[in-house]
Amino acid sequence: MLRLIYRALLRLHPPYFRSRFAAEMLAIFDRSQGALATTWLVADAAASLLRQWLLRPQFWEAPVTQPTADGVPLFQTFESFKPRTGALLDGAVLTVALFSLVIWTMSYAWNHPVLIQIVSPHWGHRHVDSQKPATPPGTPKAAAPAEEPLYTDAGRVVMIFKRPHSNAVSPSTQITRQLAGQGSSAELVSEPSSASPVHLEEQVLRSYVGTYAVGPPNYMSMTITMDREQLTIEMGGQPKTSLVPVSETRFLLAGGTGDWVEFSRVEDGIAQQVDIHEAGSHVTAYRR
Amino acid sequence: MKDDVTQFLPLSPATLHILLSLAGEDRHGYAIMQEVARQSEGQYKLGPGTLYDNLQKLIERRLVQELGQRAGDDDPRRRYYRLSSLGRGVLAAEIARLEGVVREGRLRLQAAKPRRV
Numbered sequence: 463m464l465r466l467i468y469r470a471l472l473r474l475h476p477p478y479f480r481s482r483f484a485a486e487m488l489a490i491f492d493r494s495q496g497a498l499a500t501t502w503l504v505a506d507a508a509a510s511l512l513r514q515w516l517l518r519p520q521f522w523e524a525p526v527t528q529p530t531a532d533g534v535p536l537f538q539t540f541e542s543f544k545p546r547t548g549a550l551l552d553g554a555v556l557t558v559a560l561f562s563l564v565i566w567t568m569s570y571a572w573n574h575p576v577l578i579q580i581v582s583p584h585w586g587h588r589h590v591d592s593q594k595p596a597t598p599p600g601t602p603k604a605a606a607p608a609e610e611p612l613y614t615d616a617g618r619v620v621m622i623f624k625r626p627h628s629n630a631v632s633p634s635t636q637i638t639r640q641l642a643g644q645g646s647s648a649e650l651v652s653e654p655s656s657a658s659p660v661h662l663e664e665q666v667l668r669s670y671v672g673t674y675a676v677g678p679p680n681y682m683s684m685t686i687t688m689d690r691e692q693l694t695i696e697m698g699g700q701p702k703t704s705l706v707p708v709s710e711t712r713f714l715l716a717g718g719t720g721d722w723v724e725f726s727r728v729e730d731g732i733a734q735q736v737d738i739h740e741a742g743s744h745v746t747a748y749r750r
Numbered sequence: 751m752k753d754d755v756t757q758f759l760p761l762s763p764a765t766l767h768i769l770l771s772l773a774g775e776d777r778h779g780y781a782i783m784q785e786v787a788r789q790s791e792g793q794y795k796l797g798p799g800t801l802y803d804n805l806q807k808l809i810e811r812r813l814v815q816e817l818g819q820r821a822g823d824d825d826p827r828r829r830y831y832r833l834s835s836l837g838r839g840v841l842a843a844e845i846a847r848l849e850g851v852v853r854e855g856r857l858r859l860q861a862a863k864p865r866r867v
């Protein structure tokens with residue numbers, strides 16, 4: 463049984479090694495006596511198998527010999543270009559380390575992809591028809607948002623990159639957008655000034671309760687709930703945040719971040735749209 | 751010649767014992783294993799895998815020559831090996847190096863012995 467295992471291990475060795483030394487190794491095994499000696503030889507063969515495949519790639523195949531014109535074989539004198547196994551291992555470790563370093567630094571870059579807001583382009587002609595603003599499907603035309611569409615110029619789309627703001631309360635900020643092909647035009651969206659909270663009737667607050675959804679590319683939903691005449695907003699998996707009314711339609715998010723929302727397009731006493739201004743960005747969500 | 755042999759130094763224990771076993775006469779693999787065990791008084795045992803792995807490298811470096819089978823041998827699977835002239839020079843250089851190590855070691859140990867008053 464051990465001899466069969468020993469022969470199988472010899473057959474698994476590289477072809478060149480096997481052709482040269484397998485017969486001798488088997489002859490040595492046949493001369494050994496005792497279970498301990500034969501078991502030790504089997505273990506030695508297993509170690510030899512690993513050594514030959516992992517550490518001796520230069521001996522896997524026989525060297526190529528080329529005959530000369532008179533038939534006498536010539537031994538090849540070319541130097542082998544195979545790298546050392548240690549060099550390959552060092553290279554693999556260095557590659558993994560460099561790759562990990564690049565990935566780690568990318569997660570701390572200021573222009574991380576999560577912070578980039580790309581406004582959905584509305585394809586059309588340069589001279590926009592102001593009576594037909596781009597609106598999501600199912601939205602009543604009478605309450606369409608007054609948002610100028612982006613235009614392409616020879617297939618190019620303008621992308622807007624904004625640096626993230628800190629969480630501290632900031633003074634009134636300006637967000638400027640420059641439309642391609644229309645020169646410079648600016649649309650200012652400013653935070654509500656430090657307004658005092660106001661008291662709203664329960665009926666008004668209830669008109670804002672519901673679930674709203676942001677269209678592509680964000681695909682985010684948010685829920686407005688009311689608890690003891692206090693509105694709360696929950697969105698994007700974040701914990702509930704209280705909304706402090708500063709006007710009939712505008713609410714500040716509690717926490718002193720300066721973020722705020724504004725409800726609009728009331729139909730049958732129910733708000734259909736909410737604009738969220740958070741960390742200097744602006745998204746519009748529609749009632750689902 | 752000196753530059754050729756020093757590049758092989760120092761020798762690993764397995765290589766040193768294999769070259770020593772071939773210094774006296776040509777031997778086959780099993781005989782090399784037995785001679786190594788005898789030289790080391792049983793302290794160093796060479797397995798066939800280690801033996802032929804080292805022989806493979808020594809043949810490739812031209813320190814050992816492979817003679818093949820011998821006519822009239824009782825086991826046709828045996829192959830004999832011979833120490834080449836380069837291998838003999840490498841073995842001599844290694845022995846000289848070890849002699850220097852032994853000499854230096856004895857001097858240091860002698861200097862460290864306390865003197866009798």
